[in-house]
Amino acid sequence: MTAPLPQDAEGLRARTKLAKKWAYLLSSKTFVPMANAELERQLLGLVERLCAAVVTEALAQRAGREAGDALVAMNCTSAESLQVSVEIVSKGLLGMPSLAPPDKLRERVVDVIASLAAGFVDRVRATTLAQQEQLGRSLYRAMRQAQAELQVSEARFELLEQHLSTGIATTDLDGVLVRSNAALARILDRQSAGLTGMSLFELVHPDERAGLRADFAALIAGGTASISQPRQLLRADGELAWVTLTLSPLRRIEGPPQVMVLAEDATDVNLLQGQLNHQALHDVLTRLPNRQYFTSRLEQALRTADPGTGISVFHLDLDGFSRITGGLGREVGDHVLKIVAGRLQAVVVEETAMVARFGHDEFAILVENTPTTPDVVTMIRRINDLLSVPFHSGGSRVAVSATIGVVHRPPRDSAPSALLDSADLTLRRARGNGRRQWELADRAEDGRDRRTFSLAATMPGAWENGEIQVLYRPVVRLSDERIESVEALLRWDHPKLGGLPHEQCLALAEDTGLIVPLGEWALRVACDQARAWRRELRRDLPVRWALTPSQAADPDLLGVVREVLSDTGLPPSSLRLGAPAQALFGDRGEAADNLRYLAEDEVGVELEEFTAAPADLLRLLEGLPVRAVRMTQSPAAEPDSAVAGALARVLEVVRDAGVGLTAVGVTTPGQARWWREVGADTASGPLFAPAGPPDAINRWCR
Amino acid sequence: MSDLDWVPEGIDITVPSVARTYDYLLGGAHNLAVDRAMGDQMLKVLPGARDLVRLNRSFLRRAVTHLAERGVRQFLDIGSGIPTVGNVHEIAQEVAPGCRVVYVDKDPVAIAHSRLILADDPDTTAVQADLREPEDVLSRPEVTGLLDFDQPIALLLLLVVHFVRPDEEPGKLLARYRDRLVPGSYMVISHATADERAETMRRAADTVRESKSKDNLVYRTHAEVTELFDGYDLVEPGVVGHALWRPGGVGDIADQAEDNNQVWAGVGRKPVTGGH
Numbered sequence: 001m002t003a004p005l006p007q008d009a010e011g012l013r014a015r016t017k018l019a020k021k022w023a024y025l026l027s028s029k030t031f032v033p034m035a036n037a038e039l040e041r042q043l044l045g046l047v048e049r050l051c052a053a054v055v056t057e058a059l060a061q062r063a064g065r066e067a068g069d070a071l072v073a074m075n076c077t078s079a080e081s082l083q084v085s086v087e088i089v090s091k092g093l094l095g096m097p098s099l100a101p102p103d104k105l106r107e108r109v110v111d112v113i114a115s116l117a118a119g120f121v122d123r124v125r126a127t128t129l130a131q132q133e134q135l136g137r138s139l140y141r142a143m144r145q146a147q148a149e150l151q152v153s154e155a156r157f158e159l160l161e162q163h164l165s166t167g168i169a170t171t172d173l174d175g176v177l178v179r180s181n182a183a184l185a186r187i188l189d190r191q192s193a194g195l196t197g198m199s200l201f202e203l204v205h206p207d208e209r210a211g212l213r214a215d216f217a218a219l220i221a222g223g224t225a226s227i228s229q230p231r232q233l234l235r236a237d238g239e240l241a242w243v244t245l246t247l248s249p250l251r252r253i254e255g256p257p258q259v260m261v262l263a264e265d266a267t268d269v270n271l272l273q274g275q276l277n278h279q280a281l282h283d284v285l286t287r288l289p290n291r292q293y294f295t296s297r298l299e300q301a302l303r304t305a306d307p308g309t310g311i312s313v314f315h316l317d318l319d320g321f322s323r324i325t326g327g328l329g330r331e332v333g334d335h336v337l338k339i340v341a342g343r344l345q346a347v348v349v350e351e352t353a354m355v356a357r358f359g360h361d362e363f364a365i366l367v368e369n370t371p372t373t374p375d376v377v378t379m380i381r382r383i384n385d386l387l388s389v390p391f392h393s394g395g396s397r398v399a400v401s402a403t404i405g406v407v408h409r410p411p412r413d414s415a416p417s418a419l420l421d422s423a424d425l426t427l428r429r430a431r432g433n434g435r436r437q438w439e440l441a442d443r444a445e446d447g448r449d450r451r452t453f454s455l456a457a458t459m460p461g462a463w464e465n466g467e468i469q470v471l472y473r474p475v476v477r478l479s480d481e482r483i484e485s486v487e488a489l490l491r492w493d494h495p496k497l498g499g500l501p502h503e504q505c506l507a508l509a510e511d512t513g514l515i516v517p518l519g520e521w522a523l524r525v526a527c528d529q530a531r532a533w534r535r536e537l538r539r540d541l542p543v544r545w546a547l548t549p550s551q552a553a554d555p556d557l558l559g560v561v562r563e564v565l566s567d568t569g570l571p572p573s574s575l576r577l578g579a580p581a582q583a584l585f586g587d588r589g590e591a592a593d594n595l596r597y598l599a600e601d602e603v604g605v606e607l608e609e610f611t612a613a614p615a616d617l618l619r620l621l622e623g624l625p626v627r628a629v630r631m632t633q634s635p636a637a638e639p640d641s642a643v644a645g646a647l648a649r650v651l652e653v654v655r656d657a658g659v660g661l662t663a664v665g666v667t668t669p670g671q672a673r674w675w676r677e678v679g680a681d682t683a684s685g686p687l688f689a690p691a692g693p694p695d696a697i698n699r700w701c702r
Numbered sequence: 703m704s705d706l707d708w709v710p711e712g713i714d715i716t717v718p719s720v721a722r723t724y725d726y727l728l729g730g731a732h733n734l735a736v737d738r739a740m741g742d743q744m745l746k747v748l749p750g751a752r753d754l755v756r757l758n759r760s761f762l763r764r765a766v767t768h769l770a771e772r773g774v775r776q777f778l779d780i781g782s783g784i785p786t787v788g789n790v791h792e793i794a795q796e797v798a799p800g801c802r803v804v805y806v807d808k809d810p811v812a813i814a815h816s817r818l819i820l821a822d823d824p825d826t827t828a829v830q831a832d833l834r835e836p837e838d839v840l841s842r843p844e845v846t847g848l849l850d851f852d853q854p855i856a857l858l859l860l861l862v863v864h865f866v867r868p869d870e871e872p873g874k875l876l877a878r879y880r881d882r883l884v885p886g887s888y889m890v891i892s893h894a895t896a897d898e899r900a901e902t903m904r905r906a907a908d909t910v911r912e913s914k915s916k917d918n919l920v921y922r923t924h925a926e927v928t929e930l931f932d933g934y935d936l937v938e939p940g941v942v943g944h945a946l947w948r949p950g951g952v953g954d955i956a957d958q959a960e961d962n963n964q965v966w967a968g969v970g971r972k973p974v975t976g977g978h
Contacts, residue, residue, distance in 0.1 A: 027953020031756040033788025036951020075787040131731035138815035
């Protein structure tokens with residue numbers, strides 16, 4: 001039945017041209033989900049079918065409908081698509097005279113186009129209905145999902161409503177209660193059922209009704225999500241209930257909006273509850289959080305702390321606290337604990353931290369580290385520096401120190417209880433080393449810290465093994481370069497690192513707190529040696545020891561010195577103790593007091609690291625009991641320099657005050673001459689002799 | 703105080719939905735009167751709106767074809783909207799059967815609809831989630847179950863990043879996706895701009911704002927859109943008007959020159975070495 005299409009090249013060219021033009025017009029009007037070439041190919045197929053339908057009358061209806069249907073399938077669904085299709089295809093077909101006899105062509109083309117339009121409309125209608133149907137189903141599904149979620153949240157709300165101690169009510173826009181919970185009835189001392197139908201305005205204190213009306217008006221006007229105000233409600237028993245009333249608009253699917261009312265009881269029941277909570281979580285004496293509170297905060301901090309900096313836990317035990325309570329009484333003890341609590345809080349005032357009291361004389365500090373948090377060593381030093389400042393209590397002078405276990409940057413997944421155990425164990429380890437010690441739990445992760453810590457941590461063992469010794473260096477009179485006295489210095493003969501010099505030994509010992517026993521030991525060794533020299537050389541060769549800042553402020557210093565002197569039989573005047581100017585000139589009373597008492601005992605007190613700054617000079621003239629000041633040879637103060645000239649004039653003040661002057665670190669004869677000229681009495685340094693064993697001093701003196 | 707506030711956004715049939723309005727402009731019937739009203743209003747302000755969505759849809763087709771031809775087999779289409787014609791999985795699977803596609807949209811109706819359509823295709827799925835919550839999107843079982851994050855993934859963000867406000871920091875937001883993609887992955891963005899026709903586009907944005915939709919248009923400049931590709935190497939020809947990204951034929955370009963440049967489009971590839 002189908003007549004073949006004319007196979008001439010001209011006919012094919014005409015059909016291809018028509019398909020291309022059609023593709024262009026369609027794709028510039030509507031989104032066709034295919035590449036241009038594919039669209040042209042498909043449209044050429046339609047054109048061929050339509051041409052065939054013009055040739056063969058019986059095909060007209062079917063081919064036309066198929067073409068209309070195909071257009072919609074290509075997403076050409078708009079009226080515009082139909083319009084351009086009808087226009088271009090009609091004109092194109094009419095322009096192909098070879099398709100049908102001239103008297104039949106118009107009629108056949110109209111038939112085909114009419115069918116195309118009908119097919120298009122049918123398919124558009126079907127597609128639209130199908131899509132609307134799909135949309136309806138999608139909406140329904142999404143709605144059902146939302147309803148399921150809503151039901152869950154409603155169930156949750158009802159549960160809360162029943163069990164919360166907060167009063168909850170729903171009112172209409174006039175304030176009439178539609179629904180309320182048991183807690184509200186309790187707050188108002190009324191029956192729950194009786195509340196429905198009452199107006200919130202009747203229930204509020206008459207003085208506050210106008211304010212409440214204004215709140216309602218503001219809510220209804222919109223623009224505010226909720227309003228909270230302290231209000232007084234009228235109880236059935238005639239009392240007032242103090243509440244925080246929160247109003248929030250409640251929009252509904254049907255019916256006018258309502259107002260949600262929350263009444264939080266602020267009366268004494270709540271206050272008492274709050275107090276009980278506070279007591280359950282706080283230490284009554286110091287008002288610090290207790291162990292329980294600390295533990296829960298610790299748990300939270302482990303989770304939330306910045307993993308880059310982590311947290312640190314310090315577990316402190318006061319040294320010799322039982323001696324304070326035993327000797328001075330419980331009241332003094334309680335006072336000390338309160339002071340300690342306040343001072344510990346002051347140490348971490350700039351940090352995100354919690355200070356807690358764990359028990360008798362145990363405290364703990366949790367620090368959530370930040371990049372600006374001081375390192376552990378600094379923190380420990382601050383803690384003990386602040387604790388060691390003496391204070392008056394019950395007529396006595398008291399100062400305390402603490403031994404500290406530190407857990408630094410524990411892993412995030414640590415259990416709080418295990419972490420506290422670790423801190424406790426570390427504390428006990430530290431306590432084994434004596435008072436004012438500290439130890440770090442060895443799970444610390446920071447490599448640099450670990451190296452410093454491990455060097456410091458092995459120091460007590462090294463000391464025990466005899467790796468640390470006391471060396472002596474002559475101090476000579478500048479007038480005749482004869483030995484005047486001897487300085488005692490430390491050296492650690494480390495098996496791997498070699499000889500660690502005095503300064504490094506002191507820094508490590510000071511950091512770990514080992515300085516207290518180590519310094520005491522060095523003092524004792526030096527005094528023993530001085531006593532020996534007295535016997536062997538038959539002359540007085542005073543020995544000097546430079547106190548570190550914490551030694552100078554150690555409340556036990558005076559006792560220790562007296563004990564050493566009495567044990568060794570060395571006259572006090574043969575001992576010279578250097579005190580760091582920094583410690584003496586600071587606001588801290590302890591070091592100055594210590595040195596004043598020592599001077600009264602006739603121990604020679606000397607000022608270390610004197611800078612000759614105007615403030616130092618002034619204080620010196622105010623009568624510090626020092627026999628001499630010690631200045632270090634400074635590169636800036638080479639003889640002939642401007643600094644040296646200025647210094648020379650300043651040092652006259654020192655001499656005029658009757659205070660001696662000693663130079664430290666003198667390396668050249670020129671320097672020695674200069675110091676002599678500015679009035680220095682004695683000097684030490686490489687120019688004269690290095691530090692060495694006691695024998696070297698014996699040789700010097702012969 | 704008479705709004706249906708409890709109804710999630712997208713189900714409230716009194717509020718137009720961006721996804722359904724887009725469908726309307728594209729010639730679909732998955733839309734409601736309120737969406738068509740918004741679409742008609744948009745057409746009044748911006749007569750080329752139909753062309754814009756058409757050109758954008760063409761860009762999507764070209765980009766997905768391009769990526770599938772380069773071996774990408776996994777697609778994460780966020781802001782996928784109502785699936786109508788020329789969907790990502792159809793385009794990709796035409797190039798390579800077995801391509802896996804996850805559609806993500808925050809519009810619950812669009813997702814319900816996607817699930818309806820995709821029910822029989824095991825290589826596709828649809829998730830209701832928000833572009834602004836990368837960790838949520840990337841941890842959904844539907845996503846982790848279908849996509850292998852050890853293999854390259856194409857992240858498709860068509861006409862969606864312009865709903866992210868500057869204070870929501872789109873750069874940082876996209877970085878959170880980028881960091882989860884292996885090198886060799888791609889990101890495709892198309893983004894409305896007001897670099898030209900500023901006044902017209904301002905009115906278009908007002909139209910969206912004045913509708914009750916919670917989505918507001920934030921136009922970005924060519925430089926800002928280029929910046930969104932931080933950590934990616936741009937595929938030639940870089941960030942260009944959406945019609946001008948490797949056009950394949952007459953239908954890919956509009957008669958109105960401005961329409962061709964009203965949306966910036968680009969494809970970036972996460973480099974194998976270096977980069978972020």
